[in-house]
Amino acid sequence: MESVINTAHEIHFGELAKAALQQYLNQNQYSKIFLLVDENTNKHCLGPFSKIYTDQTERPIVIKTGEINKTISTCVDVWDALSNLGGDRKSILLNLGGGVVTDLGGFVASTFKRGIDFINVPTTLLAMVDASVGGKTGVDLGVLKNQVGVINQPKMVLIFPEFLETLEERQLKSGYAEMLKHGLIADKHYWNKLVQLNESDYKSHIQESILIKNGVVEQDPTEQGVRKKLNFGHTLGHAIESYFLEHPDKKTLLHGEAIAIGMILEGYLSHQLTGMSRIELEEIKKVFLNNYDKVSFTQEDINIIIDLLKHDKKNSHGNINFVLLEEIGSAITDVKVPFNLFKEAFAYYIE
Template sequence: MQSIQAGDYSIYFNEEAYVYLNAFLIEHHYSKLFILVDSNTNENCLPHFLSLLATENEIEIIEIESGEAFKTIETCVQLWESLTELGGDRKSLLINVGGGVITDIGGFVASTFKRGIDFINIPTTLLGMVDASIGGKNGVDLGNLKNQIGVINSPKAVLIDTVYLETLPQNEMRSGLAEMLKHGLIFDKDYWQKFSNLDHLTSDDLDELIYRSIEIKNAIVSQDPTENGIRKALNFGHTLGHAIESYFLENPLKTSLLHGEAIAVGMILESYLSLQKEFITHEEYMEIKTVIQSIFSPIIFEKKDMEPILNLLIHDKKNEFGKVQFALLNGIGQIKINQHAENQWIMEAFDDYKR
């Protein structure tokens, strides 16, 4: 697959990724290589990566616990301390091997250690490949509030190797599909329609879908790297989805949701808001709802869940002047940004979701 140019870095695929990486390491003469993994990728992905890494650099492996619960400033402090104790300097390179949590936190730690060291993202989950590792957003959660602390800073490269997907459970694969569905809904109707029947999907098909998804995200980000305009389109499904994800993360009576599971609900809810504003037809809304619900199991919401979820919307980082901002569909394949919705419509969207 041909590499994709993304601003001041490139995205490389499969075998070409390691050819690029090994040549890059020879060229740049880093003082030390640090590889950041979590407990899952250390066991399942790191051996494959190391077998293809050709370098004489000194390598240090740093492992953190896996999961969104560890995407915190406290974990960053531990990582900054580890880099310091292991002799990291401004000529060090941090390679992030893992899912969205690893690339988000690794990019943030690298961007702030010694006022910034180079980093490379090697996403090992579908979600990481098509979304989290692309676009330069790096950061951590503040308590249960998603991605409140962070920077926009590009890696030196992103390396996509779909072999890592063989290590994923099915729920993690579905989580990544949510972002791919989103890319079709906001940008490419033909791409969206490819997800109406996934029964006969081959590995080659998946590679092509991943490639197109990355193309779509990169096309949007390239127009608006700092999210002052069209990049807000990527927030479709995320305003309510992040609130739901945060609520389920903090509530001890709830089972935490994967990012894509929460975003799938958010896309249905925000499609309903698009319907209420007459931006999409009822037929389009039912098509969206049917396809997403054919992939994702329903999430149970009780009446007592509504108020805390609505309260979490206030903290969404996309808000301006105290108003909740939505990116809503303008037909399948197009988007309207900076939209507002009354709480009553949001409650109706939840009611319709539960039907």
């Protein structure tokens, strides 16, 4: 796969990624090269990565796995580790992991010593097509997603598709949801290709999803306008993800699983408010329910989830702002939604 070059950083694949990493580190002569992993990537990905990058000298910094650990407390542990290991402003941090590692690692790097360089090496499909690209870094505040962070670009993103072989199908499907989102907001032809995929085909479409996301980010790096389109499904999806993360009796949802629900719900809102046809709404619902287990919601669940919407990062001046679809492949931003439609959307999902 050809590299993706933008004004902020380069995205390399496979053998080109290996060569680019070695060349970049040789040219820049960092004082220290640190590696951040979580428990899973320490176990499953560190060995393969050590064959890609053989000059690693520092022991990896290991954090606990899972969204529940994407917190300021974990950041403090990593900041302490960097300090204790002699990190300075000429150090660099390599983030080897999924979205939690690249989000948190990017934030840690952006704030340690007022900012050191970092490179993202995503190991999950979700991180490859979404989390590691675009410069969004940060952590959660309690169960509220990504409330603290900065937009700061990595020096490079390095994609090694072989890491996907370490993942179970549920994790692959989580990333697939973000790929489907790219089709919904930007490219109907891509959506049509994706709905025909089986698990073995994901690798062949990673670059296309990155190109779509990268094209949006290039137009609007700090999310003042068009970049908001990447949040389709995330306003309700993040609220659902947060609620299931917090509730002791609920099975924790992966990011893509929650966003898949969010896209059905926000698809319904799109049909009601921005002109998307009923035929396309039914198509969206069918595709997601064919790929993701249906989740049960009580009325109490729905009320709490709706209340969580007030914490969404796109909100301004007391308004909850949604990204909705005019049709598959075309999204619009900053849509105000009447309160009564939220429960209608859940009713449509449940029926």
